[in-house]
Amino acid sequence: MNGQSIADATWVAGLLALCGPSLGGALIAQDSVDAFVAAYSKAANTTAQLRSVPSSLSSDALEGAVDLAATLAFGKPVHGAGLLYTNPYMLVRRVERLDAACTSLMAQALDRNELLLIACIDLHDDDAALAPKLEARLTFCVEDDAEPVWSNEDILLARAKLSRNSIEPRYIKDLCEAALSIGIASPRTVYQAVITSRAIAALLGLATVDENCVALAGKLVLAHRALHLPAEQQEPEQNEPPPPEQQDEDSLQNNSSPKAADAEVILEAIKAALPPNLLQMAGDGSGKRGAGRNVKSNAPRKAAGQRGRRIGNKRASSLAGQRLDIIATLRNAAPWQPLRRKLGSTDRMVVTRDDFRVSRIKQRNESTAIFAVDASGSTAFQRLAEAKGAVETILADCYVRRDKVALIAFRSKKAELLLPPTRSLERAKRALAGLPGGGGTPLASGLDEAFALALQVRRGGGNPIVIFLTDGRGNVTREGEGNRAKAQEESQAAARFFAAEDIDAMVIDVSPEPQKTARLLATAMNARYFPMPRANATDIARPISSALKAVSA
Amino acid sequence: MAIAKTNKNPPANSRGQKIVYPFSAIAGQQELKTCLILTAVDPSIGGLLAMGDRGTGKSTTVRAFAALLPPIKAVKGCAYHCDPASPQSACDDCRVAATLKSETINVPVVDLPLGATEDRVAGALDLERALSRGEKVFEPGLLAKANRGYLYIDEVNLLEDHLVDLLLDVAASGENLFEREGLSVRHPARFVLIGSGNPEEGELRPQLLDRFGLSVEVKTPQDVASWVDIVKRRDAYERDPEAFYGEWSDEETKLRQRIQAGRNKLKDVVVPDAIQESAAGLCLALKTDGLRGQLTLIRAARALAAFEKQKTVDMKHIKRMALPSLRHRLRRNPLEETGSAVRIERAIQDVLGP
Numbered sequence: 001m002n003g004q005s006i007a008d009a010t011w012v013a014g015l016l017a018l019c020g021p022s023l024g025g026a027l028i029a030q031d032s033v034d035a036f037v038a039a040y041s042k043a044a045n046t047t048a049q050l051r052s053v054p055s056s057l058s059s060d061a062l063e064g065a066v067d068l069a070a071t072l073a074f075g076k077p078v079h080g081a082g083l084l085y086t087n088p089y090m091l092v093r094r095v096e097r098l099d100a101a102c103t104s105l106m107a108q109a110l111d112r113n114e115l116l117l118i119a120c121i122d123l124h125d126d127d128a129a130l131a132p133k134l135e136a137r138l139t140f141c142v143e144d145d146a147e148p149v150w151s152n153e154d155i156l157l158a159r160a161k162l163s164r165n166s167i168e169p170r171y172i173k174d175l176c177e178a179a180l181s182i183g184i185a186s187p188r189t190v191y192q193a194v195i196t197s198r199a200i201a202a203l204l205g206l207a208t209v210d211e212n213c214v215a216l217a218g219k220l221v222l223a224h225r226a227l228h229l230p231a232e233q234q235e236p237e238q239n240e241p242p243p244p245e246q247q248d249e250d251s252l253q254n255n256s257s258p259k260a261a262d263a264e265v266i267l268e269a270i271k272a273a274l275p276p277n278l279l280q281m282a283g284d285g286s287g288k289r290g291a292g293r294n295v296k297s298n299a300p301r302k303a304a305g306q307r308g309r310r311i312g313n314k315r316a317s318s319l320a321g322q323r324l325d326i327i328a329t330l331r332n333a334a335p336w337q338p339l340r341r342k343l344g345s346t347d348r349m350v351v352t353r354d355d356f357r358v359s360r361i362k363q364r365n366e367s368t369a370i371f372a373v374d375a376s377g378s379t380a381f382q383r384l385a386e387a388k389g390a391v392e393t394i395l396a397d398c399y400v401r402r403d404k405v406a407l408i409a410f411r412s413k414k415a416e417l418l419l420p421p422t423r424s425l426e427r428a429k430r431a432l433a434g435l436p437g438g439g440g441t442p443l444a445s446g447l448d449e450a451f452a453l454a455l456q457v458r459r460g461g462g463n464p465i466v467i468f469l470t471d472g473r474g475n476v477t478r479e480g481e482g483n484r485a486k487a488q489e490e491s492q493a494a495a496r497f498f499a500a501e502d503i504d505a506m507v508i509d510v511s512p513e514p515q516k517t518a519r520l521l522a523t524a525m526n527a528r529y530f531p532m533p534r535a536n537a538t539d540i541a542r543p544i545s546s547a548l549k550a551v552s553a
Numbered sequence: 554m555a556i557a558k559t560n561k562n563p564p565a566n567s568r569g570q571k572i573v574y575p576f577s578a579i580a581g582q583q584e585l586k587t588c589l590i591l592t593a594v595d596p597s598i599g600g601l602l603a604m605g606d607r608g609t610g611k612s613t614t615v616r617a618f619a620a621l622l623p624p625i626k627a628v629k630g631c632a633y634h635c636d637p638a639s640p641q642s643a644c645d646d647c648r649v650a651a652t653l654k655s656e657t658i659n660v661p662v663v664d665l666p667l668g669a670t671e672d673r674v675a676g677a678l679d680l681e682r683a684l685s686r687g688e689k690v691f692e693p694g695l696l697a698k699a700n701r702g703y704l705y706i707d708e709v710n711l712l713e714d715h716l717v718d719l720l721l722d723v724a725a726s727g728e729n730l731f732e733r734e735g736l737s738v739r740h741p742a743r744f745v746l747i748g749s750g751n752p753e754e755g756e757l758r759p760q761l762l763d764r765f766g767l768s769v770e771v772k773t774p775q776d777v778a779s780w781v782d783i784v785k786r787r788d789a790y791e792r793d794p795e796a797f798y799g800e801w802s803d804e805e806t807k808l809r810q811r812i813q814a815g816r817n818k819l820k821d822v823v824v825p826d827a828i829q830e831s832a833a834g835l836c837l838a839l840k841t842d843g844l845r846g847q848l849t850l851i852r853a854a855r856a857l858a859a860f861e862k863q864k865t866v867d868m869k870h871i872k873r874m875a876l877p878s879l880r881h882r883l884r885r886n887p888l889e890e891t892g893s894a895v896r897i898e899r900a901i902q903d904v905l906g907p
Contacts, residue, residue, distance in 0.1 A: 022791065063666065104667040104708055111612060133751075136607045169785065176780035186608025186773060187783040194788050331678055423755040 008220060009146035010039060015199045015220075016116060016140075017043035017155050018162065021088060023195060024110050025117035026140035027130060030093070033120045035145035037091065040118075043150040050091040050118060053083060059101035088115045095119035096130055103131040110137040139192040141224035150203070162202035167194060167209040178218055182226040193221040313357040328357035367465055368404040368421045368457045369394065372450040374470035374510065375411040376441035384437045387469040387510050394467075395428050404462070406453060407431050410446030412439025413480035417449060421457060440482055443474025443521075444490035451494065454503045465504045468527070471511035472518030488517075495524035506530060572794045576617040577804035580782045581774050582610060587857075588767045588877050589618045590808075592745045594815040595856040598766040598849060600724060600746035602709070602757075602881065605771025610783075611749040615705055619662035621805055623813050625701060629654040632693045633700045633740055634661065642727075644740050661702030663695050663744075665720075667711060674716060676731055676738070691738045696720075696729045699744040709748030710755045717757075720746060721764045766849045768881035770894075815860035822855050823865045831905055832871055838900045841882040850878040872901055 012026055017040055028036050041049060064082030083090070084105065092098065098106070109115035119138060121130055130138075172194060179190045197217035201209045313328040333355040340350035371391050375384060391407070398405050405428050407419035419431040446468075454464035474487040498505050505527035509518035514531035522529035579586065588601050603611050627634035628647050635643035637655040647653060665674070676694035695704070704720070706712060723729050729742040748765060750757075762768070774780070790797040798805075829851065836847040854870035863870075880893045 059666070100711060101667050104711070108612075108664075108666075108707065132754075133607060167788070169781070172784050172788070173777065173781050176777050176784060180775065180777060180780065185606060187780045187787075188608040190780060190784050191787045194784055195791070327672065327677070424753055425756060426752055 006149060007144055007147065009036060009142045009144040010149050011200070011203075011216070011220060012036075012140045012142050013039035013146040013148075014043055014150040014155070014203055015196060016040060016118075017045075017048070017150065017152075018158050018199050018203060019195060020048055021110075021113045021116045023116075023139045023192060023199070025115070025119065025138045026142050027095075027135065027138050028118055028120050028141075029143045030120050030122045032142060032145050033091075033093070033118075035147070036118070036142060039146035039148040039150075042148040043152060043155050044089075045152060045155075048089050048116070050089050050116075051083075051087045052091045052093070055092055055094045055097040057083070057098070057102060059099070059105055062102055062105050084109050084115060090115065091118045091120070093120045095121055095134070098131070098134075100131075103134055107131075107133045107137055110134070136186065136188070139196065139221055154203070158199070158202040158205075161205065161207070162199060165198055165201050165207055165209065167198055167214075171197065171209060171211075171214045174214060175218060175222070179222055182222065184222060184225050189221065189225055193217045196221050313359050315354075315357060325357045325359045328359075329355050332357055366404065366461075367398075367463045368406060369398055370406045370408065370421075370450055370453055370457070370464055370466045372408040372410065372415075372446050372466060372468045372470070373435065374441060374443070374446065374468070375409045375435055375437045375439075377411075377438050378441060378471060378473060378511075384435075387508075388432055388435065390469070390508070391432060392429075395425065395432075406457075407435075408446060408449050408453065409435050410442050410449070411437065412442070413476065414442050415445040415449040417453065421453075421462075440476040441470070441474050442476040442478070442480065442487070443470065443472070444478050444487060444494045445476075446470070447491055447494035447498070448478070451497050451501075451503070454498075455501065458503075463504075466498070466506075466527075468505065468507045468521070468525075469510050470507065470518060470521070471509060471515050472507070472521040473511075473515065474517075491521065492524050495521050499524065499526035502526075572798050573620045574613055574617050574787075574790055575798055575801040575805050576614070576621040577808055578786055578790070578797070578801045579610065579614050579617060580786060581779055582614055582771065584877065585611070585614055585769045585771055586618075588769050588853075589615070589747075590812060590815075590860060591853055591856040591874075592747075592766070593618075593622055593812050594860050595819055595852055596743070596745050598745075598852050598856060600748070600765045600767070602762070602765040602768040603747070603749040603771050604710075604752050604768070605749075606753070606773065607751055609771045609773045611771050612707055615747055615749065616662075619660065619703060619705075621809055621812075622660040623809050624657050624659050626655050627658050627701070629656045633697050633742075634658060635741065636701065642741055642743070661699055661744075663699040663702065663704050665695060665704060665706045665712075667708055669695065669716070671716065671719065675719060675729060677733075678736060689736060691731065691736050693740065696723055696742040696744075697740055700740075700742050702744055703747055704744045705747045706749070708750045708754070710750040710752070710757050714758070717761055721761060725764065762881040763843070763845060765881065767853060767877040769877055770880070811860065814862070815856065818862070819856065819859040821864065822859045824851060824855055825865060828854075828866050828868065828871060831868065834904045835871070835875060835900055836879070838904045839879060839883055839897065841879055846879050846882040850874055853878050868905060872905060875901055 009032060013036055016023055016026060026036075037050060044050075060082075062082050062084050064085065088109065106115060106117060110117065117134070117138060119130060119134065172190075175190050175193050175197075176187070179187075179193070184190070194217075197209050197213045200213040200216055201207075204213070206213070313325045329351065330349070333349065333351045336355075337350065340352075371394075373384075373387055373391065395405055397403075404421040404423050405419070406417070406421040407428065409416055409418050418435065419428055422428065450466050450468070454466050457464040472491075474491040475482060475484045477483050477487045478490055503525075505525050507518055507522040507525065507527050507529050509515055509529065509531045511518065518531070519529055521527075576586070585603055592598050592601055603615070605611055625634075626637060628637050628643070631644065631647055633644045633647075635647040637647075637653045640648050672694065674695050676697060677692055679688075679690040679692035704724075706720075709717065723742050724744065724746045727741060727743040729738075729740055731738040731740075746765070748757075749771075786797075832847055832850050832854070836850070839846075841847070850871065851866075853874040854866045857870045857874055858864075858866045876894060876897050879897055883893050883896060
């Protein structure tokens with residue numbers, strides 16, 4: 001079989017059919033799932049066929065929990081076996097919607113080598129981000145269609161080879177060097193590459209791993225995790241990512257870097273597979289799928305009143321929209337059983353409407369402070385440092401009260417979400433420190449971005465508070481053109497959305513003298529307005545802190 | 554609760570445990586390994602928090618450690634595996650029982666799943682007995698299972714706050730008080746709490762940080778040689794777990810014996826007054842809240858001395874344990890750039906001398 005002519009996706013299907021859970025799994029582009037599943041099914045054993053699992057699944061279903069039907073039928077608790085144990089070959093579409101508990105259980109199963117997870121994700125949807133802890137454990141990332149090249153006989157033959165083939169230590173060293181030079185964070189990834197190269201050799205019918213196998217493994221396993229190009233490691237971090245054209249030149253120069261011959265072969269293979277916009281992604285410190293994003297925000301939310309801490313249960317007059325607390329209901333029915341059995345002459349559990357109990361939920365009203373910071377030239381020269389100081393002070397406050405914070409900056413052409421809602425102070429600090437200043441004021445984009453995020457937070461049951469730090473003088477339109485009049489018009493319109501949706505907002509006027517524009521903005525948003533005299537960061541922070549307290553109280 | 558676990562039979566060692574990666578074979582992670590050992594030498598140190606990036610091998614290390622611990626004697630058939638030798642710390646049943654049969658068991662290590670409910674953790678009404686006989690009987694939860702052993706929570710920073718509160722209360726008092734559903738139960742729940750997590754995914758409340766005895770920051774080394782070592786060992790292990798375990802079994806046995814020896818020696822280790830005073834001085838200089846830090850520092854230093862076969866605690870032990878005992882107790886200005894480690898190093902220099 002000629003290894004060169006086989007597409008990456010096809011390799012991945014074959015490799016996963018061969019190695020199963022010991023390679024963890026793959027992240028697959030939505031459009032390529034069907035082709036992949038076809039290729040995999042042809043190759044895999046009948047016992048290792050993929051089973052599609054909905055992303056709305058509960059952690060009970062994964063792990064096994066009380067089987068209600070059986071429990072009622074037998075009059076004693078019966079536990080169902082979880083999917084993780086009955087069917088550890090899973091295909092999950094819209095994997096970003098898995099809730100945190102499922103994600104963790106899956107990550108643990110992947111660690112134990114007891115789960116093969118094929119995770120599908122819509123690569124065109126920027127909001128779809130796989131939980132970083134799953135992403136780190138999935139060996140491959142597939143964006144193309146696989147072809148059904150391997151049959152199950154091929155795989156069985158290869159499996160016999162795999163148990164006997166070996167990899168020379170020098171290749172392990174090469175893979176480690178290559179991984180470190182492109183910023184891969186964990187040796188786990190290299191280990192995945194080692195297994196992969198042995199599996200490739202087995203599929204090709206080789207007794208030992210050769211250079212080509214290692215290079216291909218590097219390309220399949222390491223490339224999609226690359227954070228930066230090889231020689232860039234020592235360069236200081238830049239605020240502005242260089243334009244993409246430059247990247248090609250960089251990679252050309254890298255050819256001459258002194259590296260072991262084989263590590264270079266691996267790096268070459270990796271570079272060939274790198275996406276063109278890598279630098280931009282590396283610039284914000286996130287991985288390929290925007291790793292580090294708070295994935296919870298994508299999970300569908302239950303209706304309000306159904307989230308939070310359970311503080312007991314109550315009798316349910318009607319079940320409208322509420323979930324039955326099954327255990328409490330059974331507990332309540334239990335003492336009456338001997339009596340009811342006599343009346344009804346049945347040996348089953350008798351549950352009547354009176355027994356129904358629903359959980360009482362104590363909801364934690366979680367505030368999310370969304371900072372929208374005007375980092376344009378007009379602010380930058382005057383107050384950006386102070387604004388940063390103010391945000392830092394409020395951050396410290398939010399940290400104590402376990403509020404979440406998010407950070408949006410708008411400058412030059414557009415607004416940018418620097419930090420999705422997080423409770424991690426470290427990330428907030430870093431995002432803020434790296435905030436550059438200068439350029440025009442795309443106020444309307446800033447408002448749009450903050451508005452969208454506020455709605456997202458509210459959908460999640462949180463309590464958004466938007467804090468604008470700006471002088472209100474927008475001069476860049478949504479399209480990124482410099483047109484002051486149109487920009488003002490757009491921002492007034494965008495501001496009115498805040499008032500319409502009744503979003504809690506405040507405008508901190510950071511211009512040297514209080515500006516009419518900022519006050520107008522606040523009025524349109526129906527927001528509180530604080531003109532800031534020239535003062536230190538704490539002075540700016542004080543009114544915001546007290547307002548935040550008032551809101552979340 | 555009978556839950557059908559994995560259907561395949563994992564390789565097992567002579568003690569009937571599933572073979573896990575041997576603790577001694579874990580490359581690097583010296584601080585984490587030492588601290589884990591100390592919690593076994595003196596469980597009263599009170600738990601360990603290991604925070605670090607993804608893929609640094611936190612979970613692997615903790616699970617490997619569990620398999621290393623020497624087995625213990627327990628009352629046969631007791632849900633809380635009480636110690637037959639110390640009835641004063643036993644559960645109500647074992648305390649009043651006339652005769653106790655004992656058996657040797659592995660140190661219990663309970664994994665707390667992230668989605669666990671309060672019922673599952675603290676215990677609940679026994680449904681079977683309630684349904685079939687209308688009796689009110691307590692069904693012990695994970696806390697009971699973890700008695701005399703370890704409770705491991707991966708991603709402790711994502712656990713719901715009320716559960717963390719519950720766990721820390723029980724861990725501190727050594728007792729689970731259950732007052733719900735008309736049941737009133739108290740049972741021993743003395744365990745060492747091990748938490749791990751990635752600080753990028755969220756932080757622990759400062760109040761909770763303080764309740765862990767020791768704290769470690771786990772990092773991956775960034776040099777080729779260490780990586781090659783890690784990957785080679787892992788490869789050797791995955792290819793033939795039994796042979797790999799065999800290669801390391803001498804080391805494992807030696808370490809196990811050292812831990813046992815350290816435990817036996819612990820009560821004889823002397824902490825001189827001067828050392829007590831230096832520890833107090835260090836905590837004062839760092840302005841740690843309360844006395845918990847100082848107490849932990851002394852206990853950890855004493856455990857370290859016992860593990861290293863020394864009769865008295867000296868300044869070196871204090872210096873070595875200062876970081877893991879105090880790092881998470883500094884009153885933190887959240888935006889201060891200077892890390893806790895640097896501040897502690899500086900205070901050690903100032904207070905204890907070079």
